[in-house]
Every structure is written in C-alpha cells, then in structure tokens.
Amino acid sequence: MTKKLDYDSLPTDLTTSPSHTAVRTKFYVLDTNILLHEPLAFLNFHEHNVIIPMVVLEELDAIKDRQKDVSRDARVAIRSLENALKDATPEQILAGVPLNRLQGNHQADGTLAIFADYELRQADSALSLTENDHRIIQAAIELQKQHREHKVVLVTKDINMRLKAKGAGVKYVEDYRTDQLIDDIRFLSKGFQEVEGSFWEQVGEVTSVQEGRDTFHEVERELLPNVFHNQYMIDDDETFAGRVVGYNDKHVRLLDLGYERMMGYSAWGVHPKNIYQAMAMHALLDTSVDLVILTGPAGSGKTLLALAAALEMVVEKGIYEKIIVTRNTPEIAESIGYLPGTEEEKMAPWLAAITDSLEVLHKNDESMESSLNFIMKKANIQLKSLNFMRGRSIQNAIVILDEAQNLTASQLKTIITRCGTNTKIICSGNLAQIDSYYLTAVTSGLTYIVERFKDYPGSATVNLNGVVRSNLAQYAEENL
Numbered sequence: 001m002t003k004k005l006d007y008d009s010l011p012t013d014l015t016t017s018p019s020h021t022a023v024r025t026k027f028y029v030l031d032t033n034i035l036l037h038e039p040l041a042f043l044n045f046h047e048h049n050v051i052i053p054m055v056v057l058e059e060l061d062a063i064k065d066r067q068k069d070v071s072r073d074a075r076v077a078i079r080s081l082e083n084a085l086k087d088a089t090p091e092q093i094l095a096g097v098p099l100n101r102l103q104g105n106h107q108a109d110g111t112l113a114i115f116a117d118y119e120l121r122q123a124d125s126a127l128s129l130t131e132n133d134h135r136i137i138q139a140a141i142e143l144q145k146q147h148r149e150h151k152v153v154l155v156t157k158d159i160n161m162r163l164k165a166k167g168a169g170v171k172y173v174e175d176y177r178t179d180q181l182i183d184d185i186r187f188l189s190k191g192f193q194e195v196e197g198s199f200w201e202q203v204g205e206v207t208s209v210q211e212g213r214d215t216f217h218e219v220e221r222e223l224l225p226n227v228f229h230n231q232y233m234i235d236d237d238e239t240f241a242g243r244v245v246g247y248n249d250k251h252v253r254l255l256d257l258g259y260e261r262m263m264g265y266s267a268w269g270v271h272p273k274n275i276y277q278a279m280a281m282h283a284l285l286d287t288s289v290d291l292v293i294l295t296g297p298a299g300s301g302k303t304l305l306a307l308a309a310a311l312e313m314v315v316e317k318g319i320y321e322k323i324i325v326t327r328n329t330p331e332i333a334e335s336i337g338y339l340p341g342t343e344e345e346k347m348a349p350w351l352a353a354i355t356d357s358l359e360v361l362h363k364n365d366e367s368m369e370s371s372l373n374f375i376m377k378k379a380n381i382q383l384k385s386l387n388f389m390r391g392r393s394i395q396n397a398i399v400i401l402d403e404a405q406n407l408t409a410s411q412l413k414t415i416i417t418r419c420g421t422n423t424k425i426i427c428s429g430n431l432a433q434i435d436s437y438y439l440t441a442v443t444s445g446l447t448y449i450v451e452r453f454k455d456y457p458g459s460a461t462v463n464l465n466g467v468v469r470s471n472l473a474q475y476a477e478e479n480l
Contacts (some may be wrong), residue, residue: 025049025110027147029140031156032059032132033438034176036070037408039077042084042099043106044178049096050110052081053117053139055132073410084112115139127168133158137165144171157438175443185431185441189454191293191461192232192279193224199233199240208256215256217242224252228455230289232279232462234259241275243282257282268308268316268361276464277301283460284309284426287319291416293450294428296464302428303402304357305464310398310426311361314379320422321396322380325354326389327403328411353402354383386415395420405429406436409448416449 026048034041035056042050063074088097096111117139120129125141127134140154153172154165162173195202207218224233224244231244233254241262242254262278265271267285272278276296283292284305294302313319358372365371375381386407401407401415404427412427419425427449431441441447453459 024150026151026153027051027143029053029115029136029143029152029154030056031136031154031158031161032056032063033157034155035060035077036063036073037157037176037438038178038410039073039080040106041176041178042081042112043102043104043108045110046107047109049113050099051113051115051139051143053115053136055117055135055139057081057114059132081112085114115143125168127164133161133164137161137168137170140165140170141168144169177443185447188295188431188447188463189228189450189461190295190463191230191450191454192234192276192463193227195233195235195240197235198237199235202235216245217254217256218251219254221247221250221252227252229457230283230460231454232257232282234275234279238275241278267305267312270304270308270361272305273301274466276462276466277305280305280462280464281309283462285312286460287313287424289458289460290419290424291449291453291456291459292424292426293446293453293459293461294426294464295431295446295450295461297432297467298430299467300464302430302464303353303400304360306400306426306428307354307357308361310400311375311379313424314398315375320398320424322382323398323400324382324384324394325400325402326384326386326415327401328386328406354381354400386411389415389418392418393420394418394423396422397424399423399425401425401427403429404446405431405434405441405444406439407445408436408439409445412445412449 026045027050028045028048029051030042035052038044042052057078060074060078064071064078084099084102085093085097093114094116096113099106099108099110099112102108117135120135120138120142122129125134125138127137129135129138136156137154140152144152151172152170153174154162154170155174155176156162156165157176162175165173200206203219203223209216209218224247227244227247229244229246233242233244234240238259241257241259243257244252245255246253259275262275262282263272265278265281265285267281270281272281277300280292280294280301283289292306294306296302307323310320310323314321314323355372358375359368362368362371362375386401399415399419401412404412406429416425427446429444429446431444431446434441434444436444439445450461454461
C-alpha cells in the first residue's frame with residue numbers, strides 16, 4: 001500500500017534553509033508544456049520548490065517516441081529529471097530533492113519533487129480527472145490546501161488551462177516568463193533611432209574624422225544615451241543617416257552613411273523603397289555583420305530584400321558559396337514525410353514566399369522558368385526543413401530563416417549555433433502573425449534574440465516600418 005505523503009511534515013531544512021530566510025519559498029507546479037518549451041525549466045526557479053505531477057511524466061513518456069521535433073525536448077526533459085533525482089530514495093523524491101547539489105551553471109537552490117496525483121479522488125474535484133490537464137489542476141489545488149502558508153503557483157503556457165485553473169480554484173496561475181526579456185512588444189528594439197527634425201541641429205558641434213573613404217563623427221554620449229552597436233541613426237529631415245560603430249561613457253562614434261547614398265543602394269536589381277529598407281539592405285550587404293534580424297509587418301519586403309542580398313553576395317560577389325533557406329513547418333504538418341518527393345520538394349509548399357520572391361526578381365526575364373532553374377543551381381539554393389538542421393555545421397553560406405516568429409528561443413539557438421566560418425544568418429519574421437499555440441509576441445524566440453543580440457557587434461536589427469506590397473495590403477495591415 002502506498003503511503004500518502006504529508007507535505008506539511010517536510011524536514012524544515014528543505015523549506016527554511018538559511019538561503020531561504022529572506023523570501024518565503026513558493027511551490028511551482030509545472031505543466032508538461034513548460035518542460036517541452038524548455039527541458040531544464042525546473043532549474044530556473046531559484047530558491048523556490050518545483051513540483052512535477054506524475055501525469056506530466058506520463059505525458060512526456062507518450063511524446064518522447066513521436067516522429068516530431070518536440071519528442072527530442074521530451075527526451076531531454078526526462079533525462080534531466082532523471083539526472084536530478086537518480087540518487088534519491090522514493091521518500092526523498094516525494095518530499096523534495098535539493099537542486100543545489102546538481103552541477104552546472106544554474107542558480108537553483110530549492111527542491112524538486114514528484115507529486116503522486118494518482119491518489120486524487122474524483123469526489124474531491126469539480127473537474128473530470130480522466131483528462132490530464134484536470135489532474136494537473138487538481139494537483140495544484142491539493143498542494144494549495146497542504147501549503148496554506150506558502151504560495152502555490154501553477155505554471156503553464158496553455159491559456160485555456162490557465163482559465164480553467166482559475167475557475168477551479170487555483171489562486172495563482174502564471175505563464176512561464178523566464179525567457180521573456182520585455183513585458184510589452186512596444187519596448188522591443190527597432191534597431192534604429194529617429195531624431196526629430198535635423199540631426200545636426202540636435203547634436204550641435206561634433207568631431208569628424210576622415211578614414212579612407214569613410215567619415216566618422218563623435219558626439220556627446222548624453223545626447224544619445226540609449227545606443228548600442230550597429231544601431232542606425234536617421235532624422236526626420238532626411239539629411240542624415242549613420243550607424244553606431246562604438247561608444248563609451250563620454251562619446252558615441254557614428255559612421256556617416258549618407259541618406260541619399262543609402263537610398264541609392266542596389267542588390268540583384270532591387271532598390272530600397274524607403275529608408276527602412278535602405279538600412280536593412282546596408283546590414284544585409286555588410287560582411288562584418290554575421291546576424292541580421294528583420295522584423296516588420298507583412299508586405300514590408302523582409303523576404304525579398306534577404307533573398308536579393310543573398311543572391312548578390314553569392315552569385316555576383318562570390319563571398320559565400322550557397323544559400324540555405326529554412327523555416328519551421330506548422331505543428332499540424334511538422335512531419336513532412338507524407339508529402340511526395342525529396343526534402344526540397346516537400347519543403348517547397350512551406351517556402352513558397354521564397355519562390356514568389358524569386359519570380360518577382362526575374363519576372364522581366366525572357367524565360368522566367370529557365371532563369372529560376374539557372375539561379376537555383378548557380379546560387380546553390382537549398383530548401384531545408386528546420387527539423388533536419390540539428391547537428392549540422394554550416395560553412396561559407398547564407399542561411400535565411402523565414403517566419404522566425406514561430407520559433408522558441410531554444411530552436412533559434414539550435415540554428416544559430418550551427419553557423420560556422422564565413423556564414424551569415426538572416427532571421428525574418430512578423431510578430432503579429434504567430435501561429436504557435438504557446439508563443440506570444442513577447443515570448444517568441446524572435447523577440448528573444450532581438451533583445452539578446454541588440455548590442456552584439458556582429459549583429460544588426462532593422463524593423464521595416466511600412467507596407468510596400470500594395471495599398472490594399474497596407475490598408476489590411478492597419479485596419480484588420
């Protein structure tokens with residue numbers, strides 16, 4: 001017979017150790033989707049205690065053998081939990097195993113426990129315990145009763161489950177926000193600053209230096225206090241355009257790019273239609289920038305500019321050897337095995353935006369189909385599934401990652417860490433068109449890398465304001 005654990009009889013050193021005296025510890029009950037989102041999430045709750053309901057382990061076990069990318073995250077989560085609990089006795093696992101004994105780069109100082117939710121009785125619940133979500137909710141309610149002096153929090157990325165949990169009586173329900181760097185998408189870095197009026201009137205006196213063909217200006221830091229590397233500067237009068245190339249406590253060093261010069265840029269026959277596209281094109285064509293992040297609404301030209309710049313640098317300039325285009329397939333079609341043909345033929349429907357852009361770039365050719373076939377071979381354009389990118393080492397290539405708003409931070413890390421010598425990666429996405437069940441604009445991996453890389457000297461971010469596709473598309477973007 002299984003002995004029911006009395007959580008109020010836990011040893012005091014598990015809940016009131018010296019490191020916990022400043023703040024009363026909380027109990028965090030994790031839903032399955034938290035461990036799928038980040039397999040090591042249980043290490044991110046500092047001095048607080050983490051509880052995994054038994055049904056969560058059952059769900060991870062059911063997911064780990066699926067032929068989907070999420071199955072890998074399930075396996076990593078299971079191995080990580082096993083590593084944390086492997087030396088503990090059954091009684092210790094139920095009571096809570098200290099996490100500070102785990103080696104590695106983490107600040108976890110609480111405990112990890114498994115909650116035996118199979119002991120829950122239907123008579124004590126207003127929810128049907130035949131559903132896994134309801135068992136997790138009821139587990140949180142039971143823990144809430146047992147820990148009346150502590151805050152018990154159910155953590156889930158499922159919005160509907162958060163609503164049901166509140167309705168069922170769970171006092172504290174939260175989303176997982178450890179990888180959320182901003183609270184409002186309006187605070188997301190755009191990659192540029194717009195100065196009201198004339199830039200020169202705003203900054204007054206500057207120190208200018210000519211180095212070869214380039215002109216640099218040094219202005220007082222107090223005039224531009226919130227700057228970061230490779231941030232662009234433009235003004236309303238269309239008289240100045242520059243980029244931050246360095247700064248210290250006293251001065252900001254700007255590379256003068258010239259407003260008119262930027263508007264005169266060209267890549268594979270494409271010219272910028274506004275200053276935002278001009279900044280994007282400058283970053284795309286700059287070989288010192290290894291990561292370019294393009295955000296903006298549908299129709300702002302993200303994919304077209306990325307492809308035009310890639311073709312320019314591969315075919316015309318020979319800087320890179322190939323173009324790899326990838327994106328995450330929707331969860332409903334995550335497995336591409338059902339589609340006929342090779343990997344590239346299977347990916348073609350999901351990368352139609354790329355083929356559409358190629359057609360736009362060659363629409364005036366005598367034989368567009370022949371031109372497309374020639375360019376696909378000449379530029380060595382490869383259409384790859386994101387699921388098959390793991391484990392690769394990419395050299396001498398441009399990687400275009402389209403629809404990046406649907407990726408988590410860990411998925412983007414997987415791609416970016418694949419890039420080797422002489423490789424440039426272009427991430428583009430529209431944060432208003434997220435298809436993932438569990439991601440929002442502030443928790444998207446695209447938002448995460450914009451904030452993480454905004455001051456990295458080898459990256460540049462540009463938000464492409466304005467829709468240039470058509471008047472109809474612009475009206476729809478603004479009014480629908």
